[in-house]
Amino acid sequence: AQKVTQAQTEISVVEKEDVTLDCVYETRDTTYYLFWYKQPPSGELVFLIRRNSFDEQNEISGRYSWNFQKSTSSFNFTITASQVVDSAVYFCALSNFGGATNKLIFGTGTLLAVQP
Amino acid sequence: DTGVSQDPRHKITKRGQNVTFRCDPISEHNRLYWYRQTLGQGPEFLTYFQNEAQLEKSRLLSDRFSAERPKGSFSTLEIQRTEQGDSAMYLCASSFNGQNQETQYFGPGTRLLVL
Numbered sequence: 001a002q003k004v005t006q007a008q009t010e011i012s013v014v015e016k017e018d019v020t021l022d023c024v025y026e027t028r029d030t031t032y033y034l035f036w037y038k039q040p041p042s043g044e045l046v047f048l049i050r051r052n053s054f055d056e057q058n059e060i061s062g063r064y065s066w067n068f069q070k071s072t073s074s075f076n077f078t079i080t081a082s083q084v085v086d087s088a089v090y091f092c093a094l095s096n097f098g099g100a101t102n103k104l105i106f107g108t109g110t111l112l113a114v115q116p
Numbered sequence: 117d118t119g120v121s122q123d124p125r126h127k128i129t130k131r132g133q134n135v136t137f138r139c140d141p142i143s144e145h146n147r148l149y150w151y152r153q154t155l156g157q158g159p160e161f162l163t164y165f166q167n168e169a170q171l172e173k174s175r176l177l178s179d180r181f182s183a184e185r186p187k188g189s190f191s192t193l194e195i196q197r198t199e200q201g202d203s204a205m206y207l208c209a210s211s212f213n214g215q216n217q218e219t220q221y222f223g224p225g226t227r228l229l230v231l
Contacts, residue, residue, distance in 0.1 A: 004158075033218060035219070037222070042224070043205060043224060043225050043227070044222060044223070044224040044225065045159070045207065045209075045222035046222075047219055047220075047221060047222075050218075050219050091158050091159075093158075095218070097218075100171060100172070101164050101171065101172045102147070102211070102218050102220075103149065103161040103164060103172070104149075104151075104159070104161065104209075104220060105161075106158030106159050106160070107158055108156070108157055108158050109156075109157075109158050
């Protein structure tokens with residue numbers, strides 16, 4: 001069975017602090033995709049990143065970086081120098097690769113509150 | 117590019133009434149997904165279409181729920197005889213089935229409240 005665990009329910013930081021959101025996944029598939037989505041108070045899920053299971057290179061995009069480690073089944077997300085606009089719920093998700101459906105399995109999300 | 121759109125954005129109904137939601141995917145996307153999200157939880161998969169064919173339905177989709185995607189374009193999700201437990205955010209997503217294109221883009225959702 002596939003499962004995504006986001007153990008951190010809520011995180012509160014002060015602006016300009018760095019923050020890491022944890023994601024641990026379980027799957028029997030040898031190839032799969034991992035995703036992060038952002039859900040601001042408006043409710044719309046905003047795509048942030050997709051990683052393929054065969055590509056373990058870490059990625060940096062501006063203040064965002066992602067650390068994918070297959071050995072620990074983790075796909076953590078770091079925001080450097082956080083800003084108030086980063087306040088949102090962040091979801092990690094998993095899907096199979098090349099399957100019939102590619103439906104997303106989501107974690108329960110981490111609510112990030114960035115205080116000014 | 118126009119993103120995924122959903123209508124209505126909010127719906128309040130009384131228990132026992134039928135409701136219908138609409139989703140318009142990104143125009144070139146052939147895959148369309150419905151998810152349901154309750155408070156404090158991540159979205160849960162309901163059903164999936166490739167073009168006009170409904171290829172998978174979750175066990176969450178009781179017989180009161182039906183989804184269609186005529187002509188492989190927009191999709192509708194109907195809930196008959198609504199119950200208070202149906203109150204949730206209903207999210208639609210679309211993607212293109214092709215190499216390196218398996219990213220689902222979400223609409224703004226329809227928030228349903230059943231009184």
